[in-house]
Amino acid sequence: MEWFNVGRIVNTHGIRGEVRVLSTTDFEEERFAVGIKLAAFKKDDKKPTWVTIESVRRHKNFILLTFEGMNNINLVEPFKEGMLKITKDQLTDDLLEENEYFFHEIIGCTIVSEEGETIGAVTDILQTGANDVWVVKGTKKEHYIPYIEDIVKEINIDEKKIVIHVMEGLL
16 A cells, blocks of 8 residues: 655643654645544554544644544554555645645656756655756766756656756856
8 A cells, every 4th residue: 555644742741641753745624634543553654543533723833633433542652653654545636726736746757858858757745935956867877957937847756757948157
């Protein structure tokens, strides 16, 4: 089964079973809503425990969650430093706007210039606030490609191929 991270449980909060979560998703309102089922992976564990969100609230830079049936610290303590994940079935394209993609769709794509020269493959995506920057591993070095209209000309997810315009100084 393919899993996608939506949050990291960094600690417990209080004694009533709340966990402190650092979000790793752009869709917090959808992923961390009351009634949503998530797979909670304990640190270094390969098998998830399915949990249902009972309550959600923000506290500073964290999301505080409680899970149904886990109303004290002793029940949630084992999940400390664990991950919250969803399955591929839980991903919905209706969350994306036009020309938006999930990270897993972009990572692994081959970057090709308009002239047909292979530049490399996307290995990571950096979020800068203004726009995402794709880390591309070339044969000789790493390149940083901004995801902007002037550069990215065509994205074909099915073929895992992205065509870019190579501006002066980009590579």
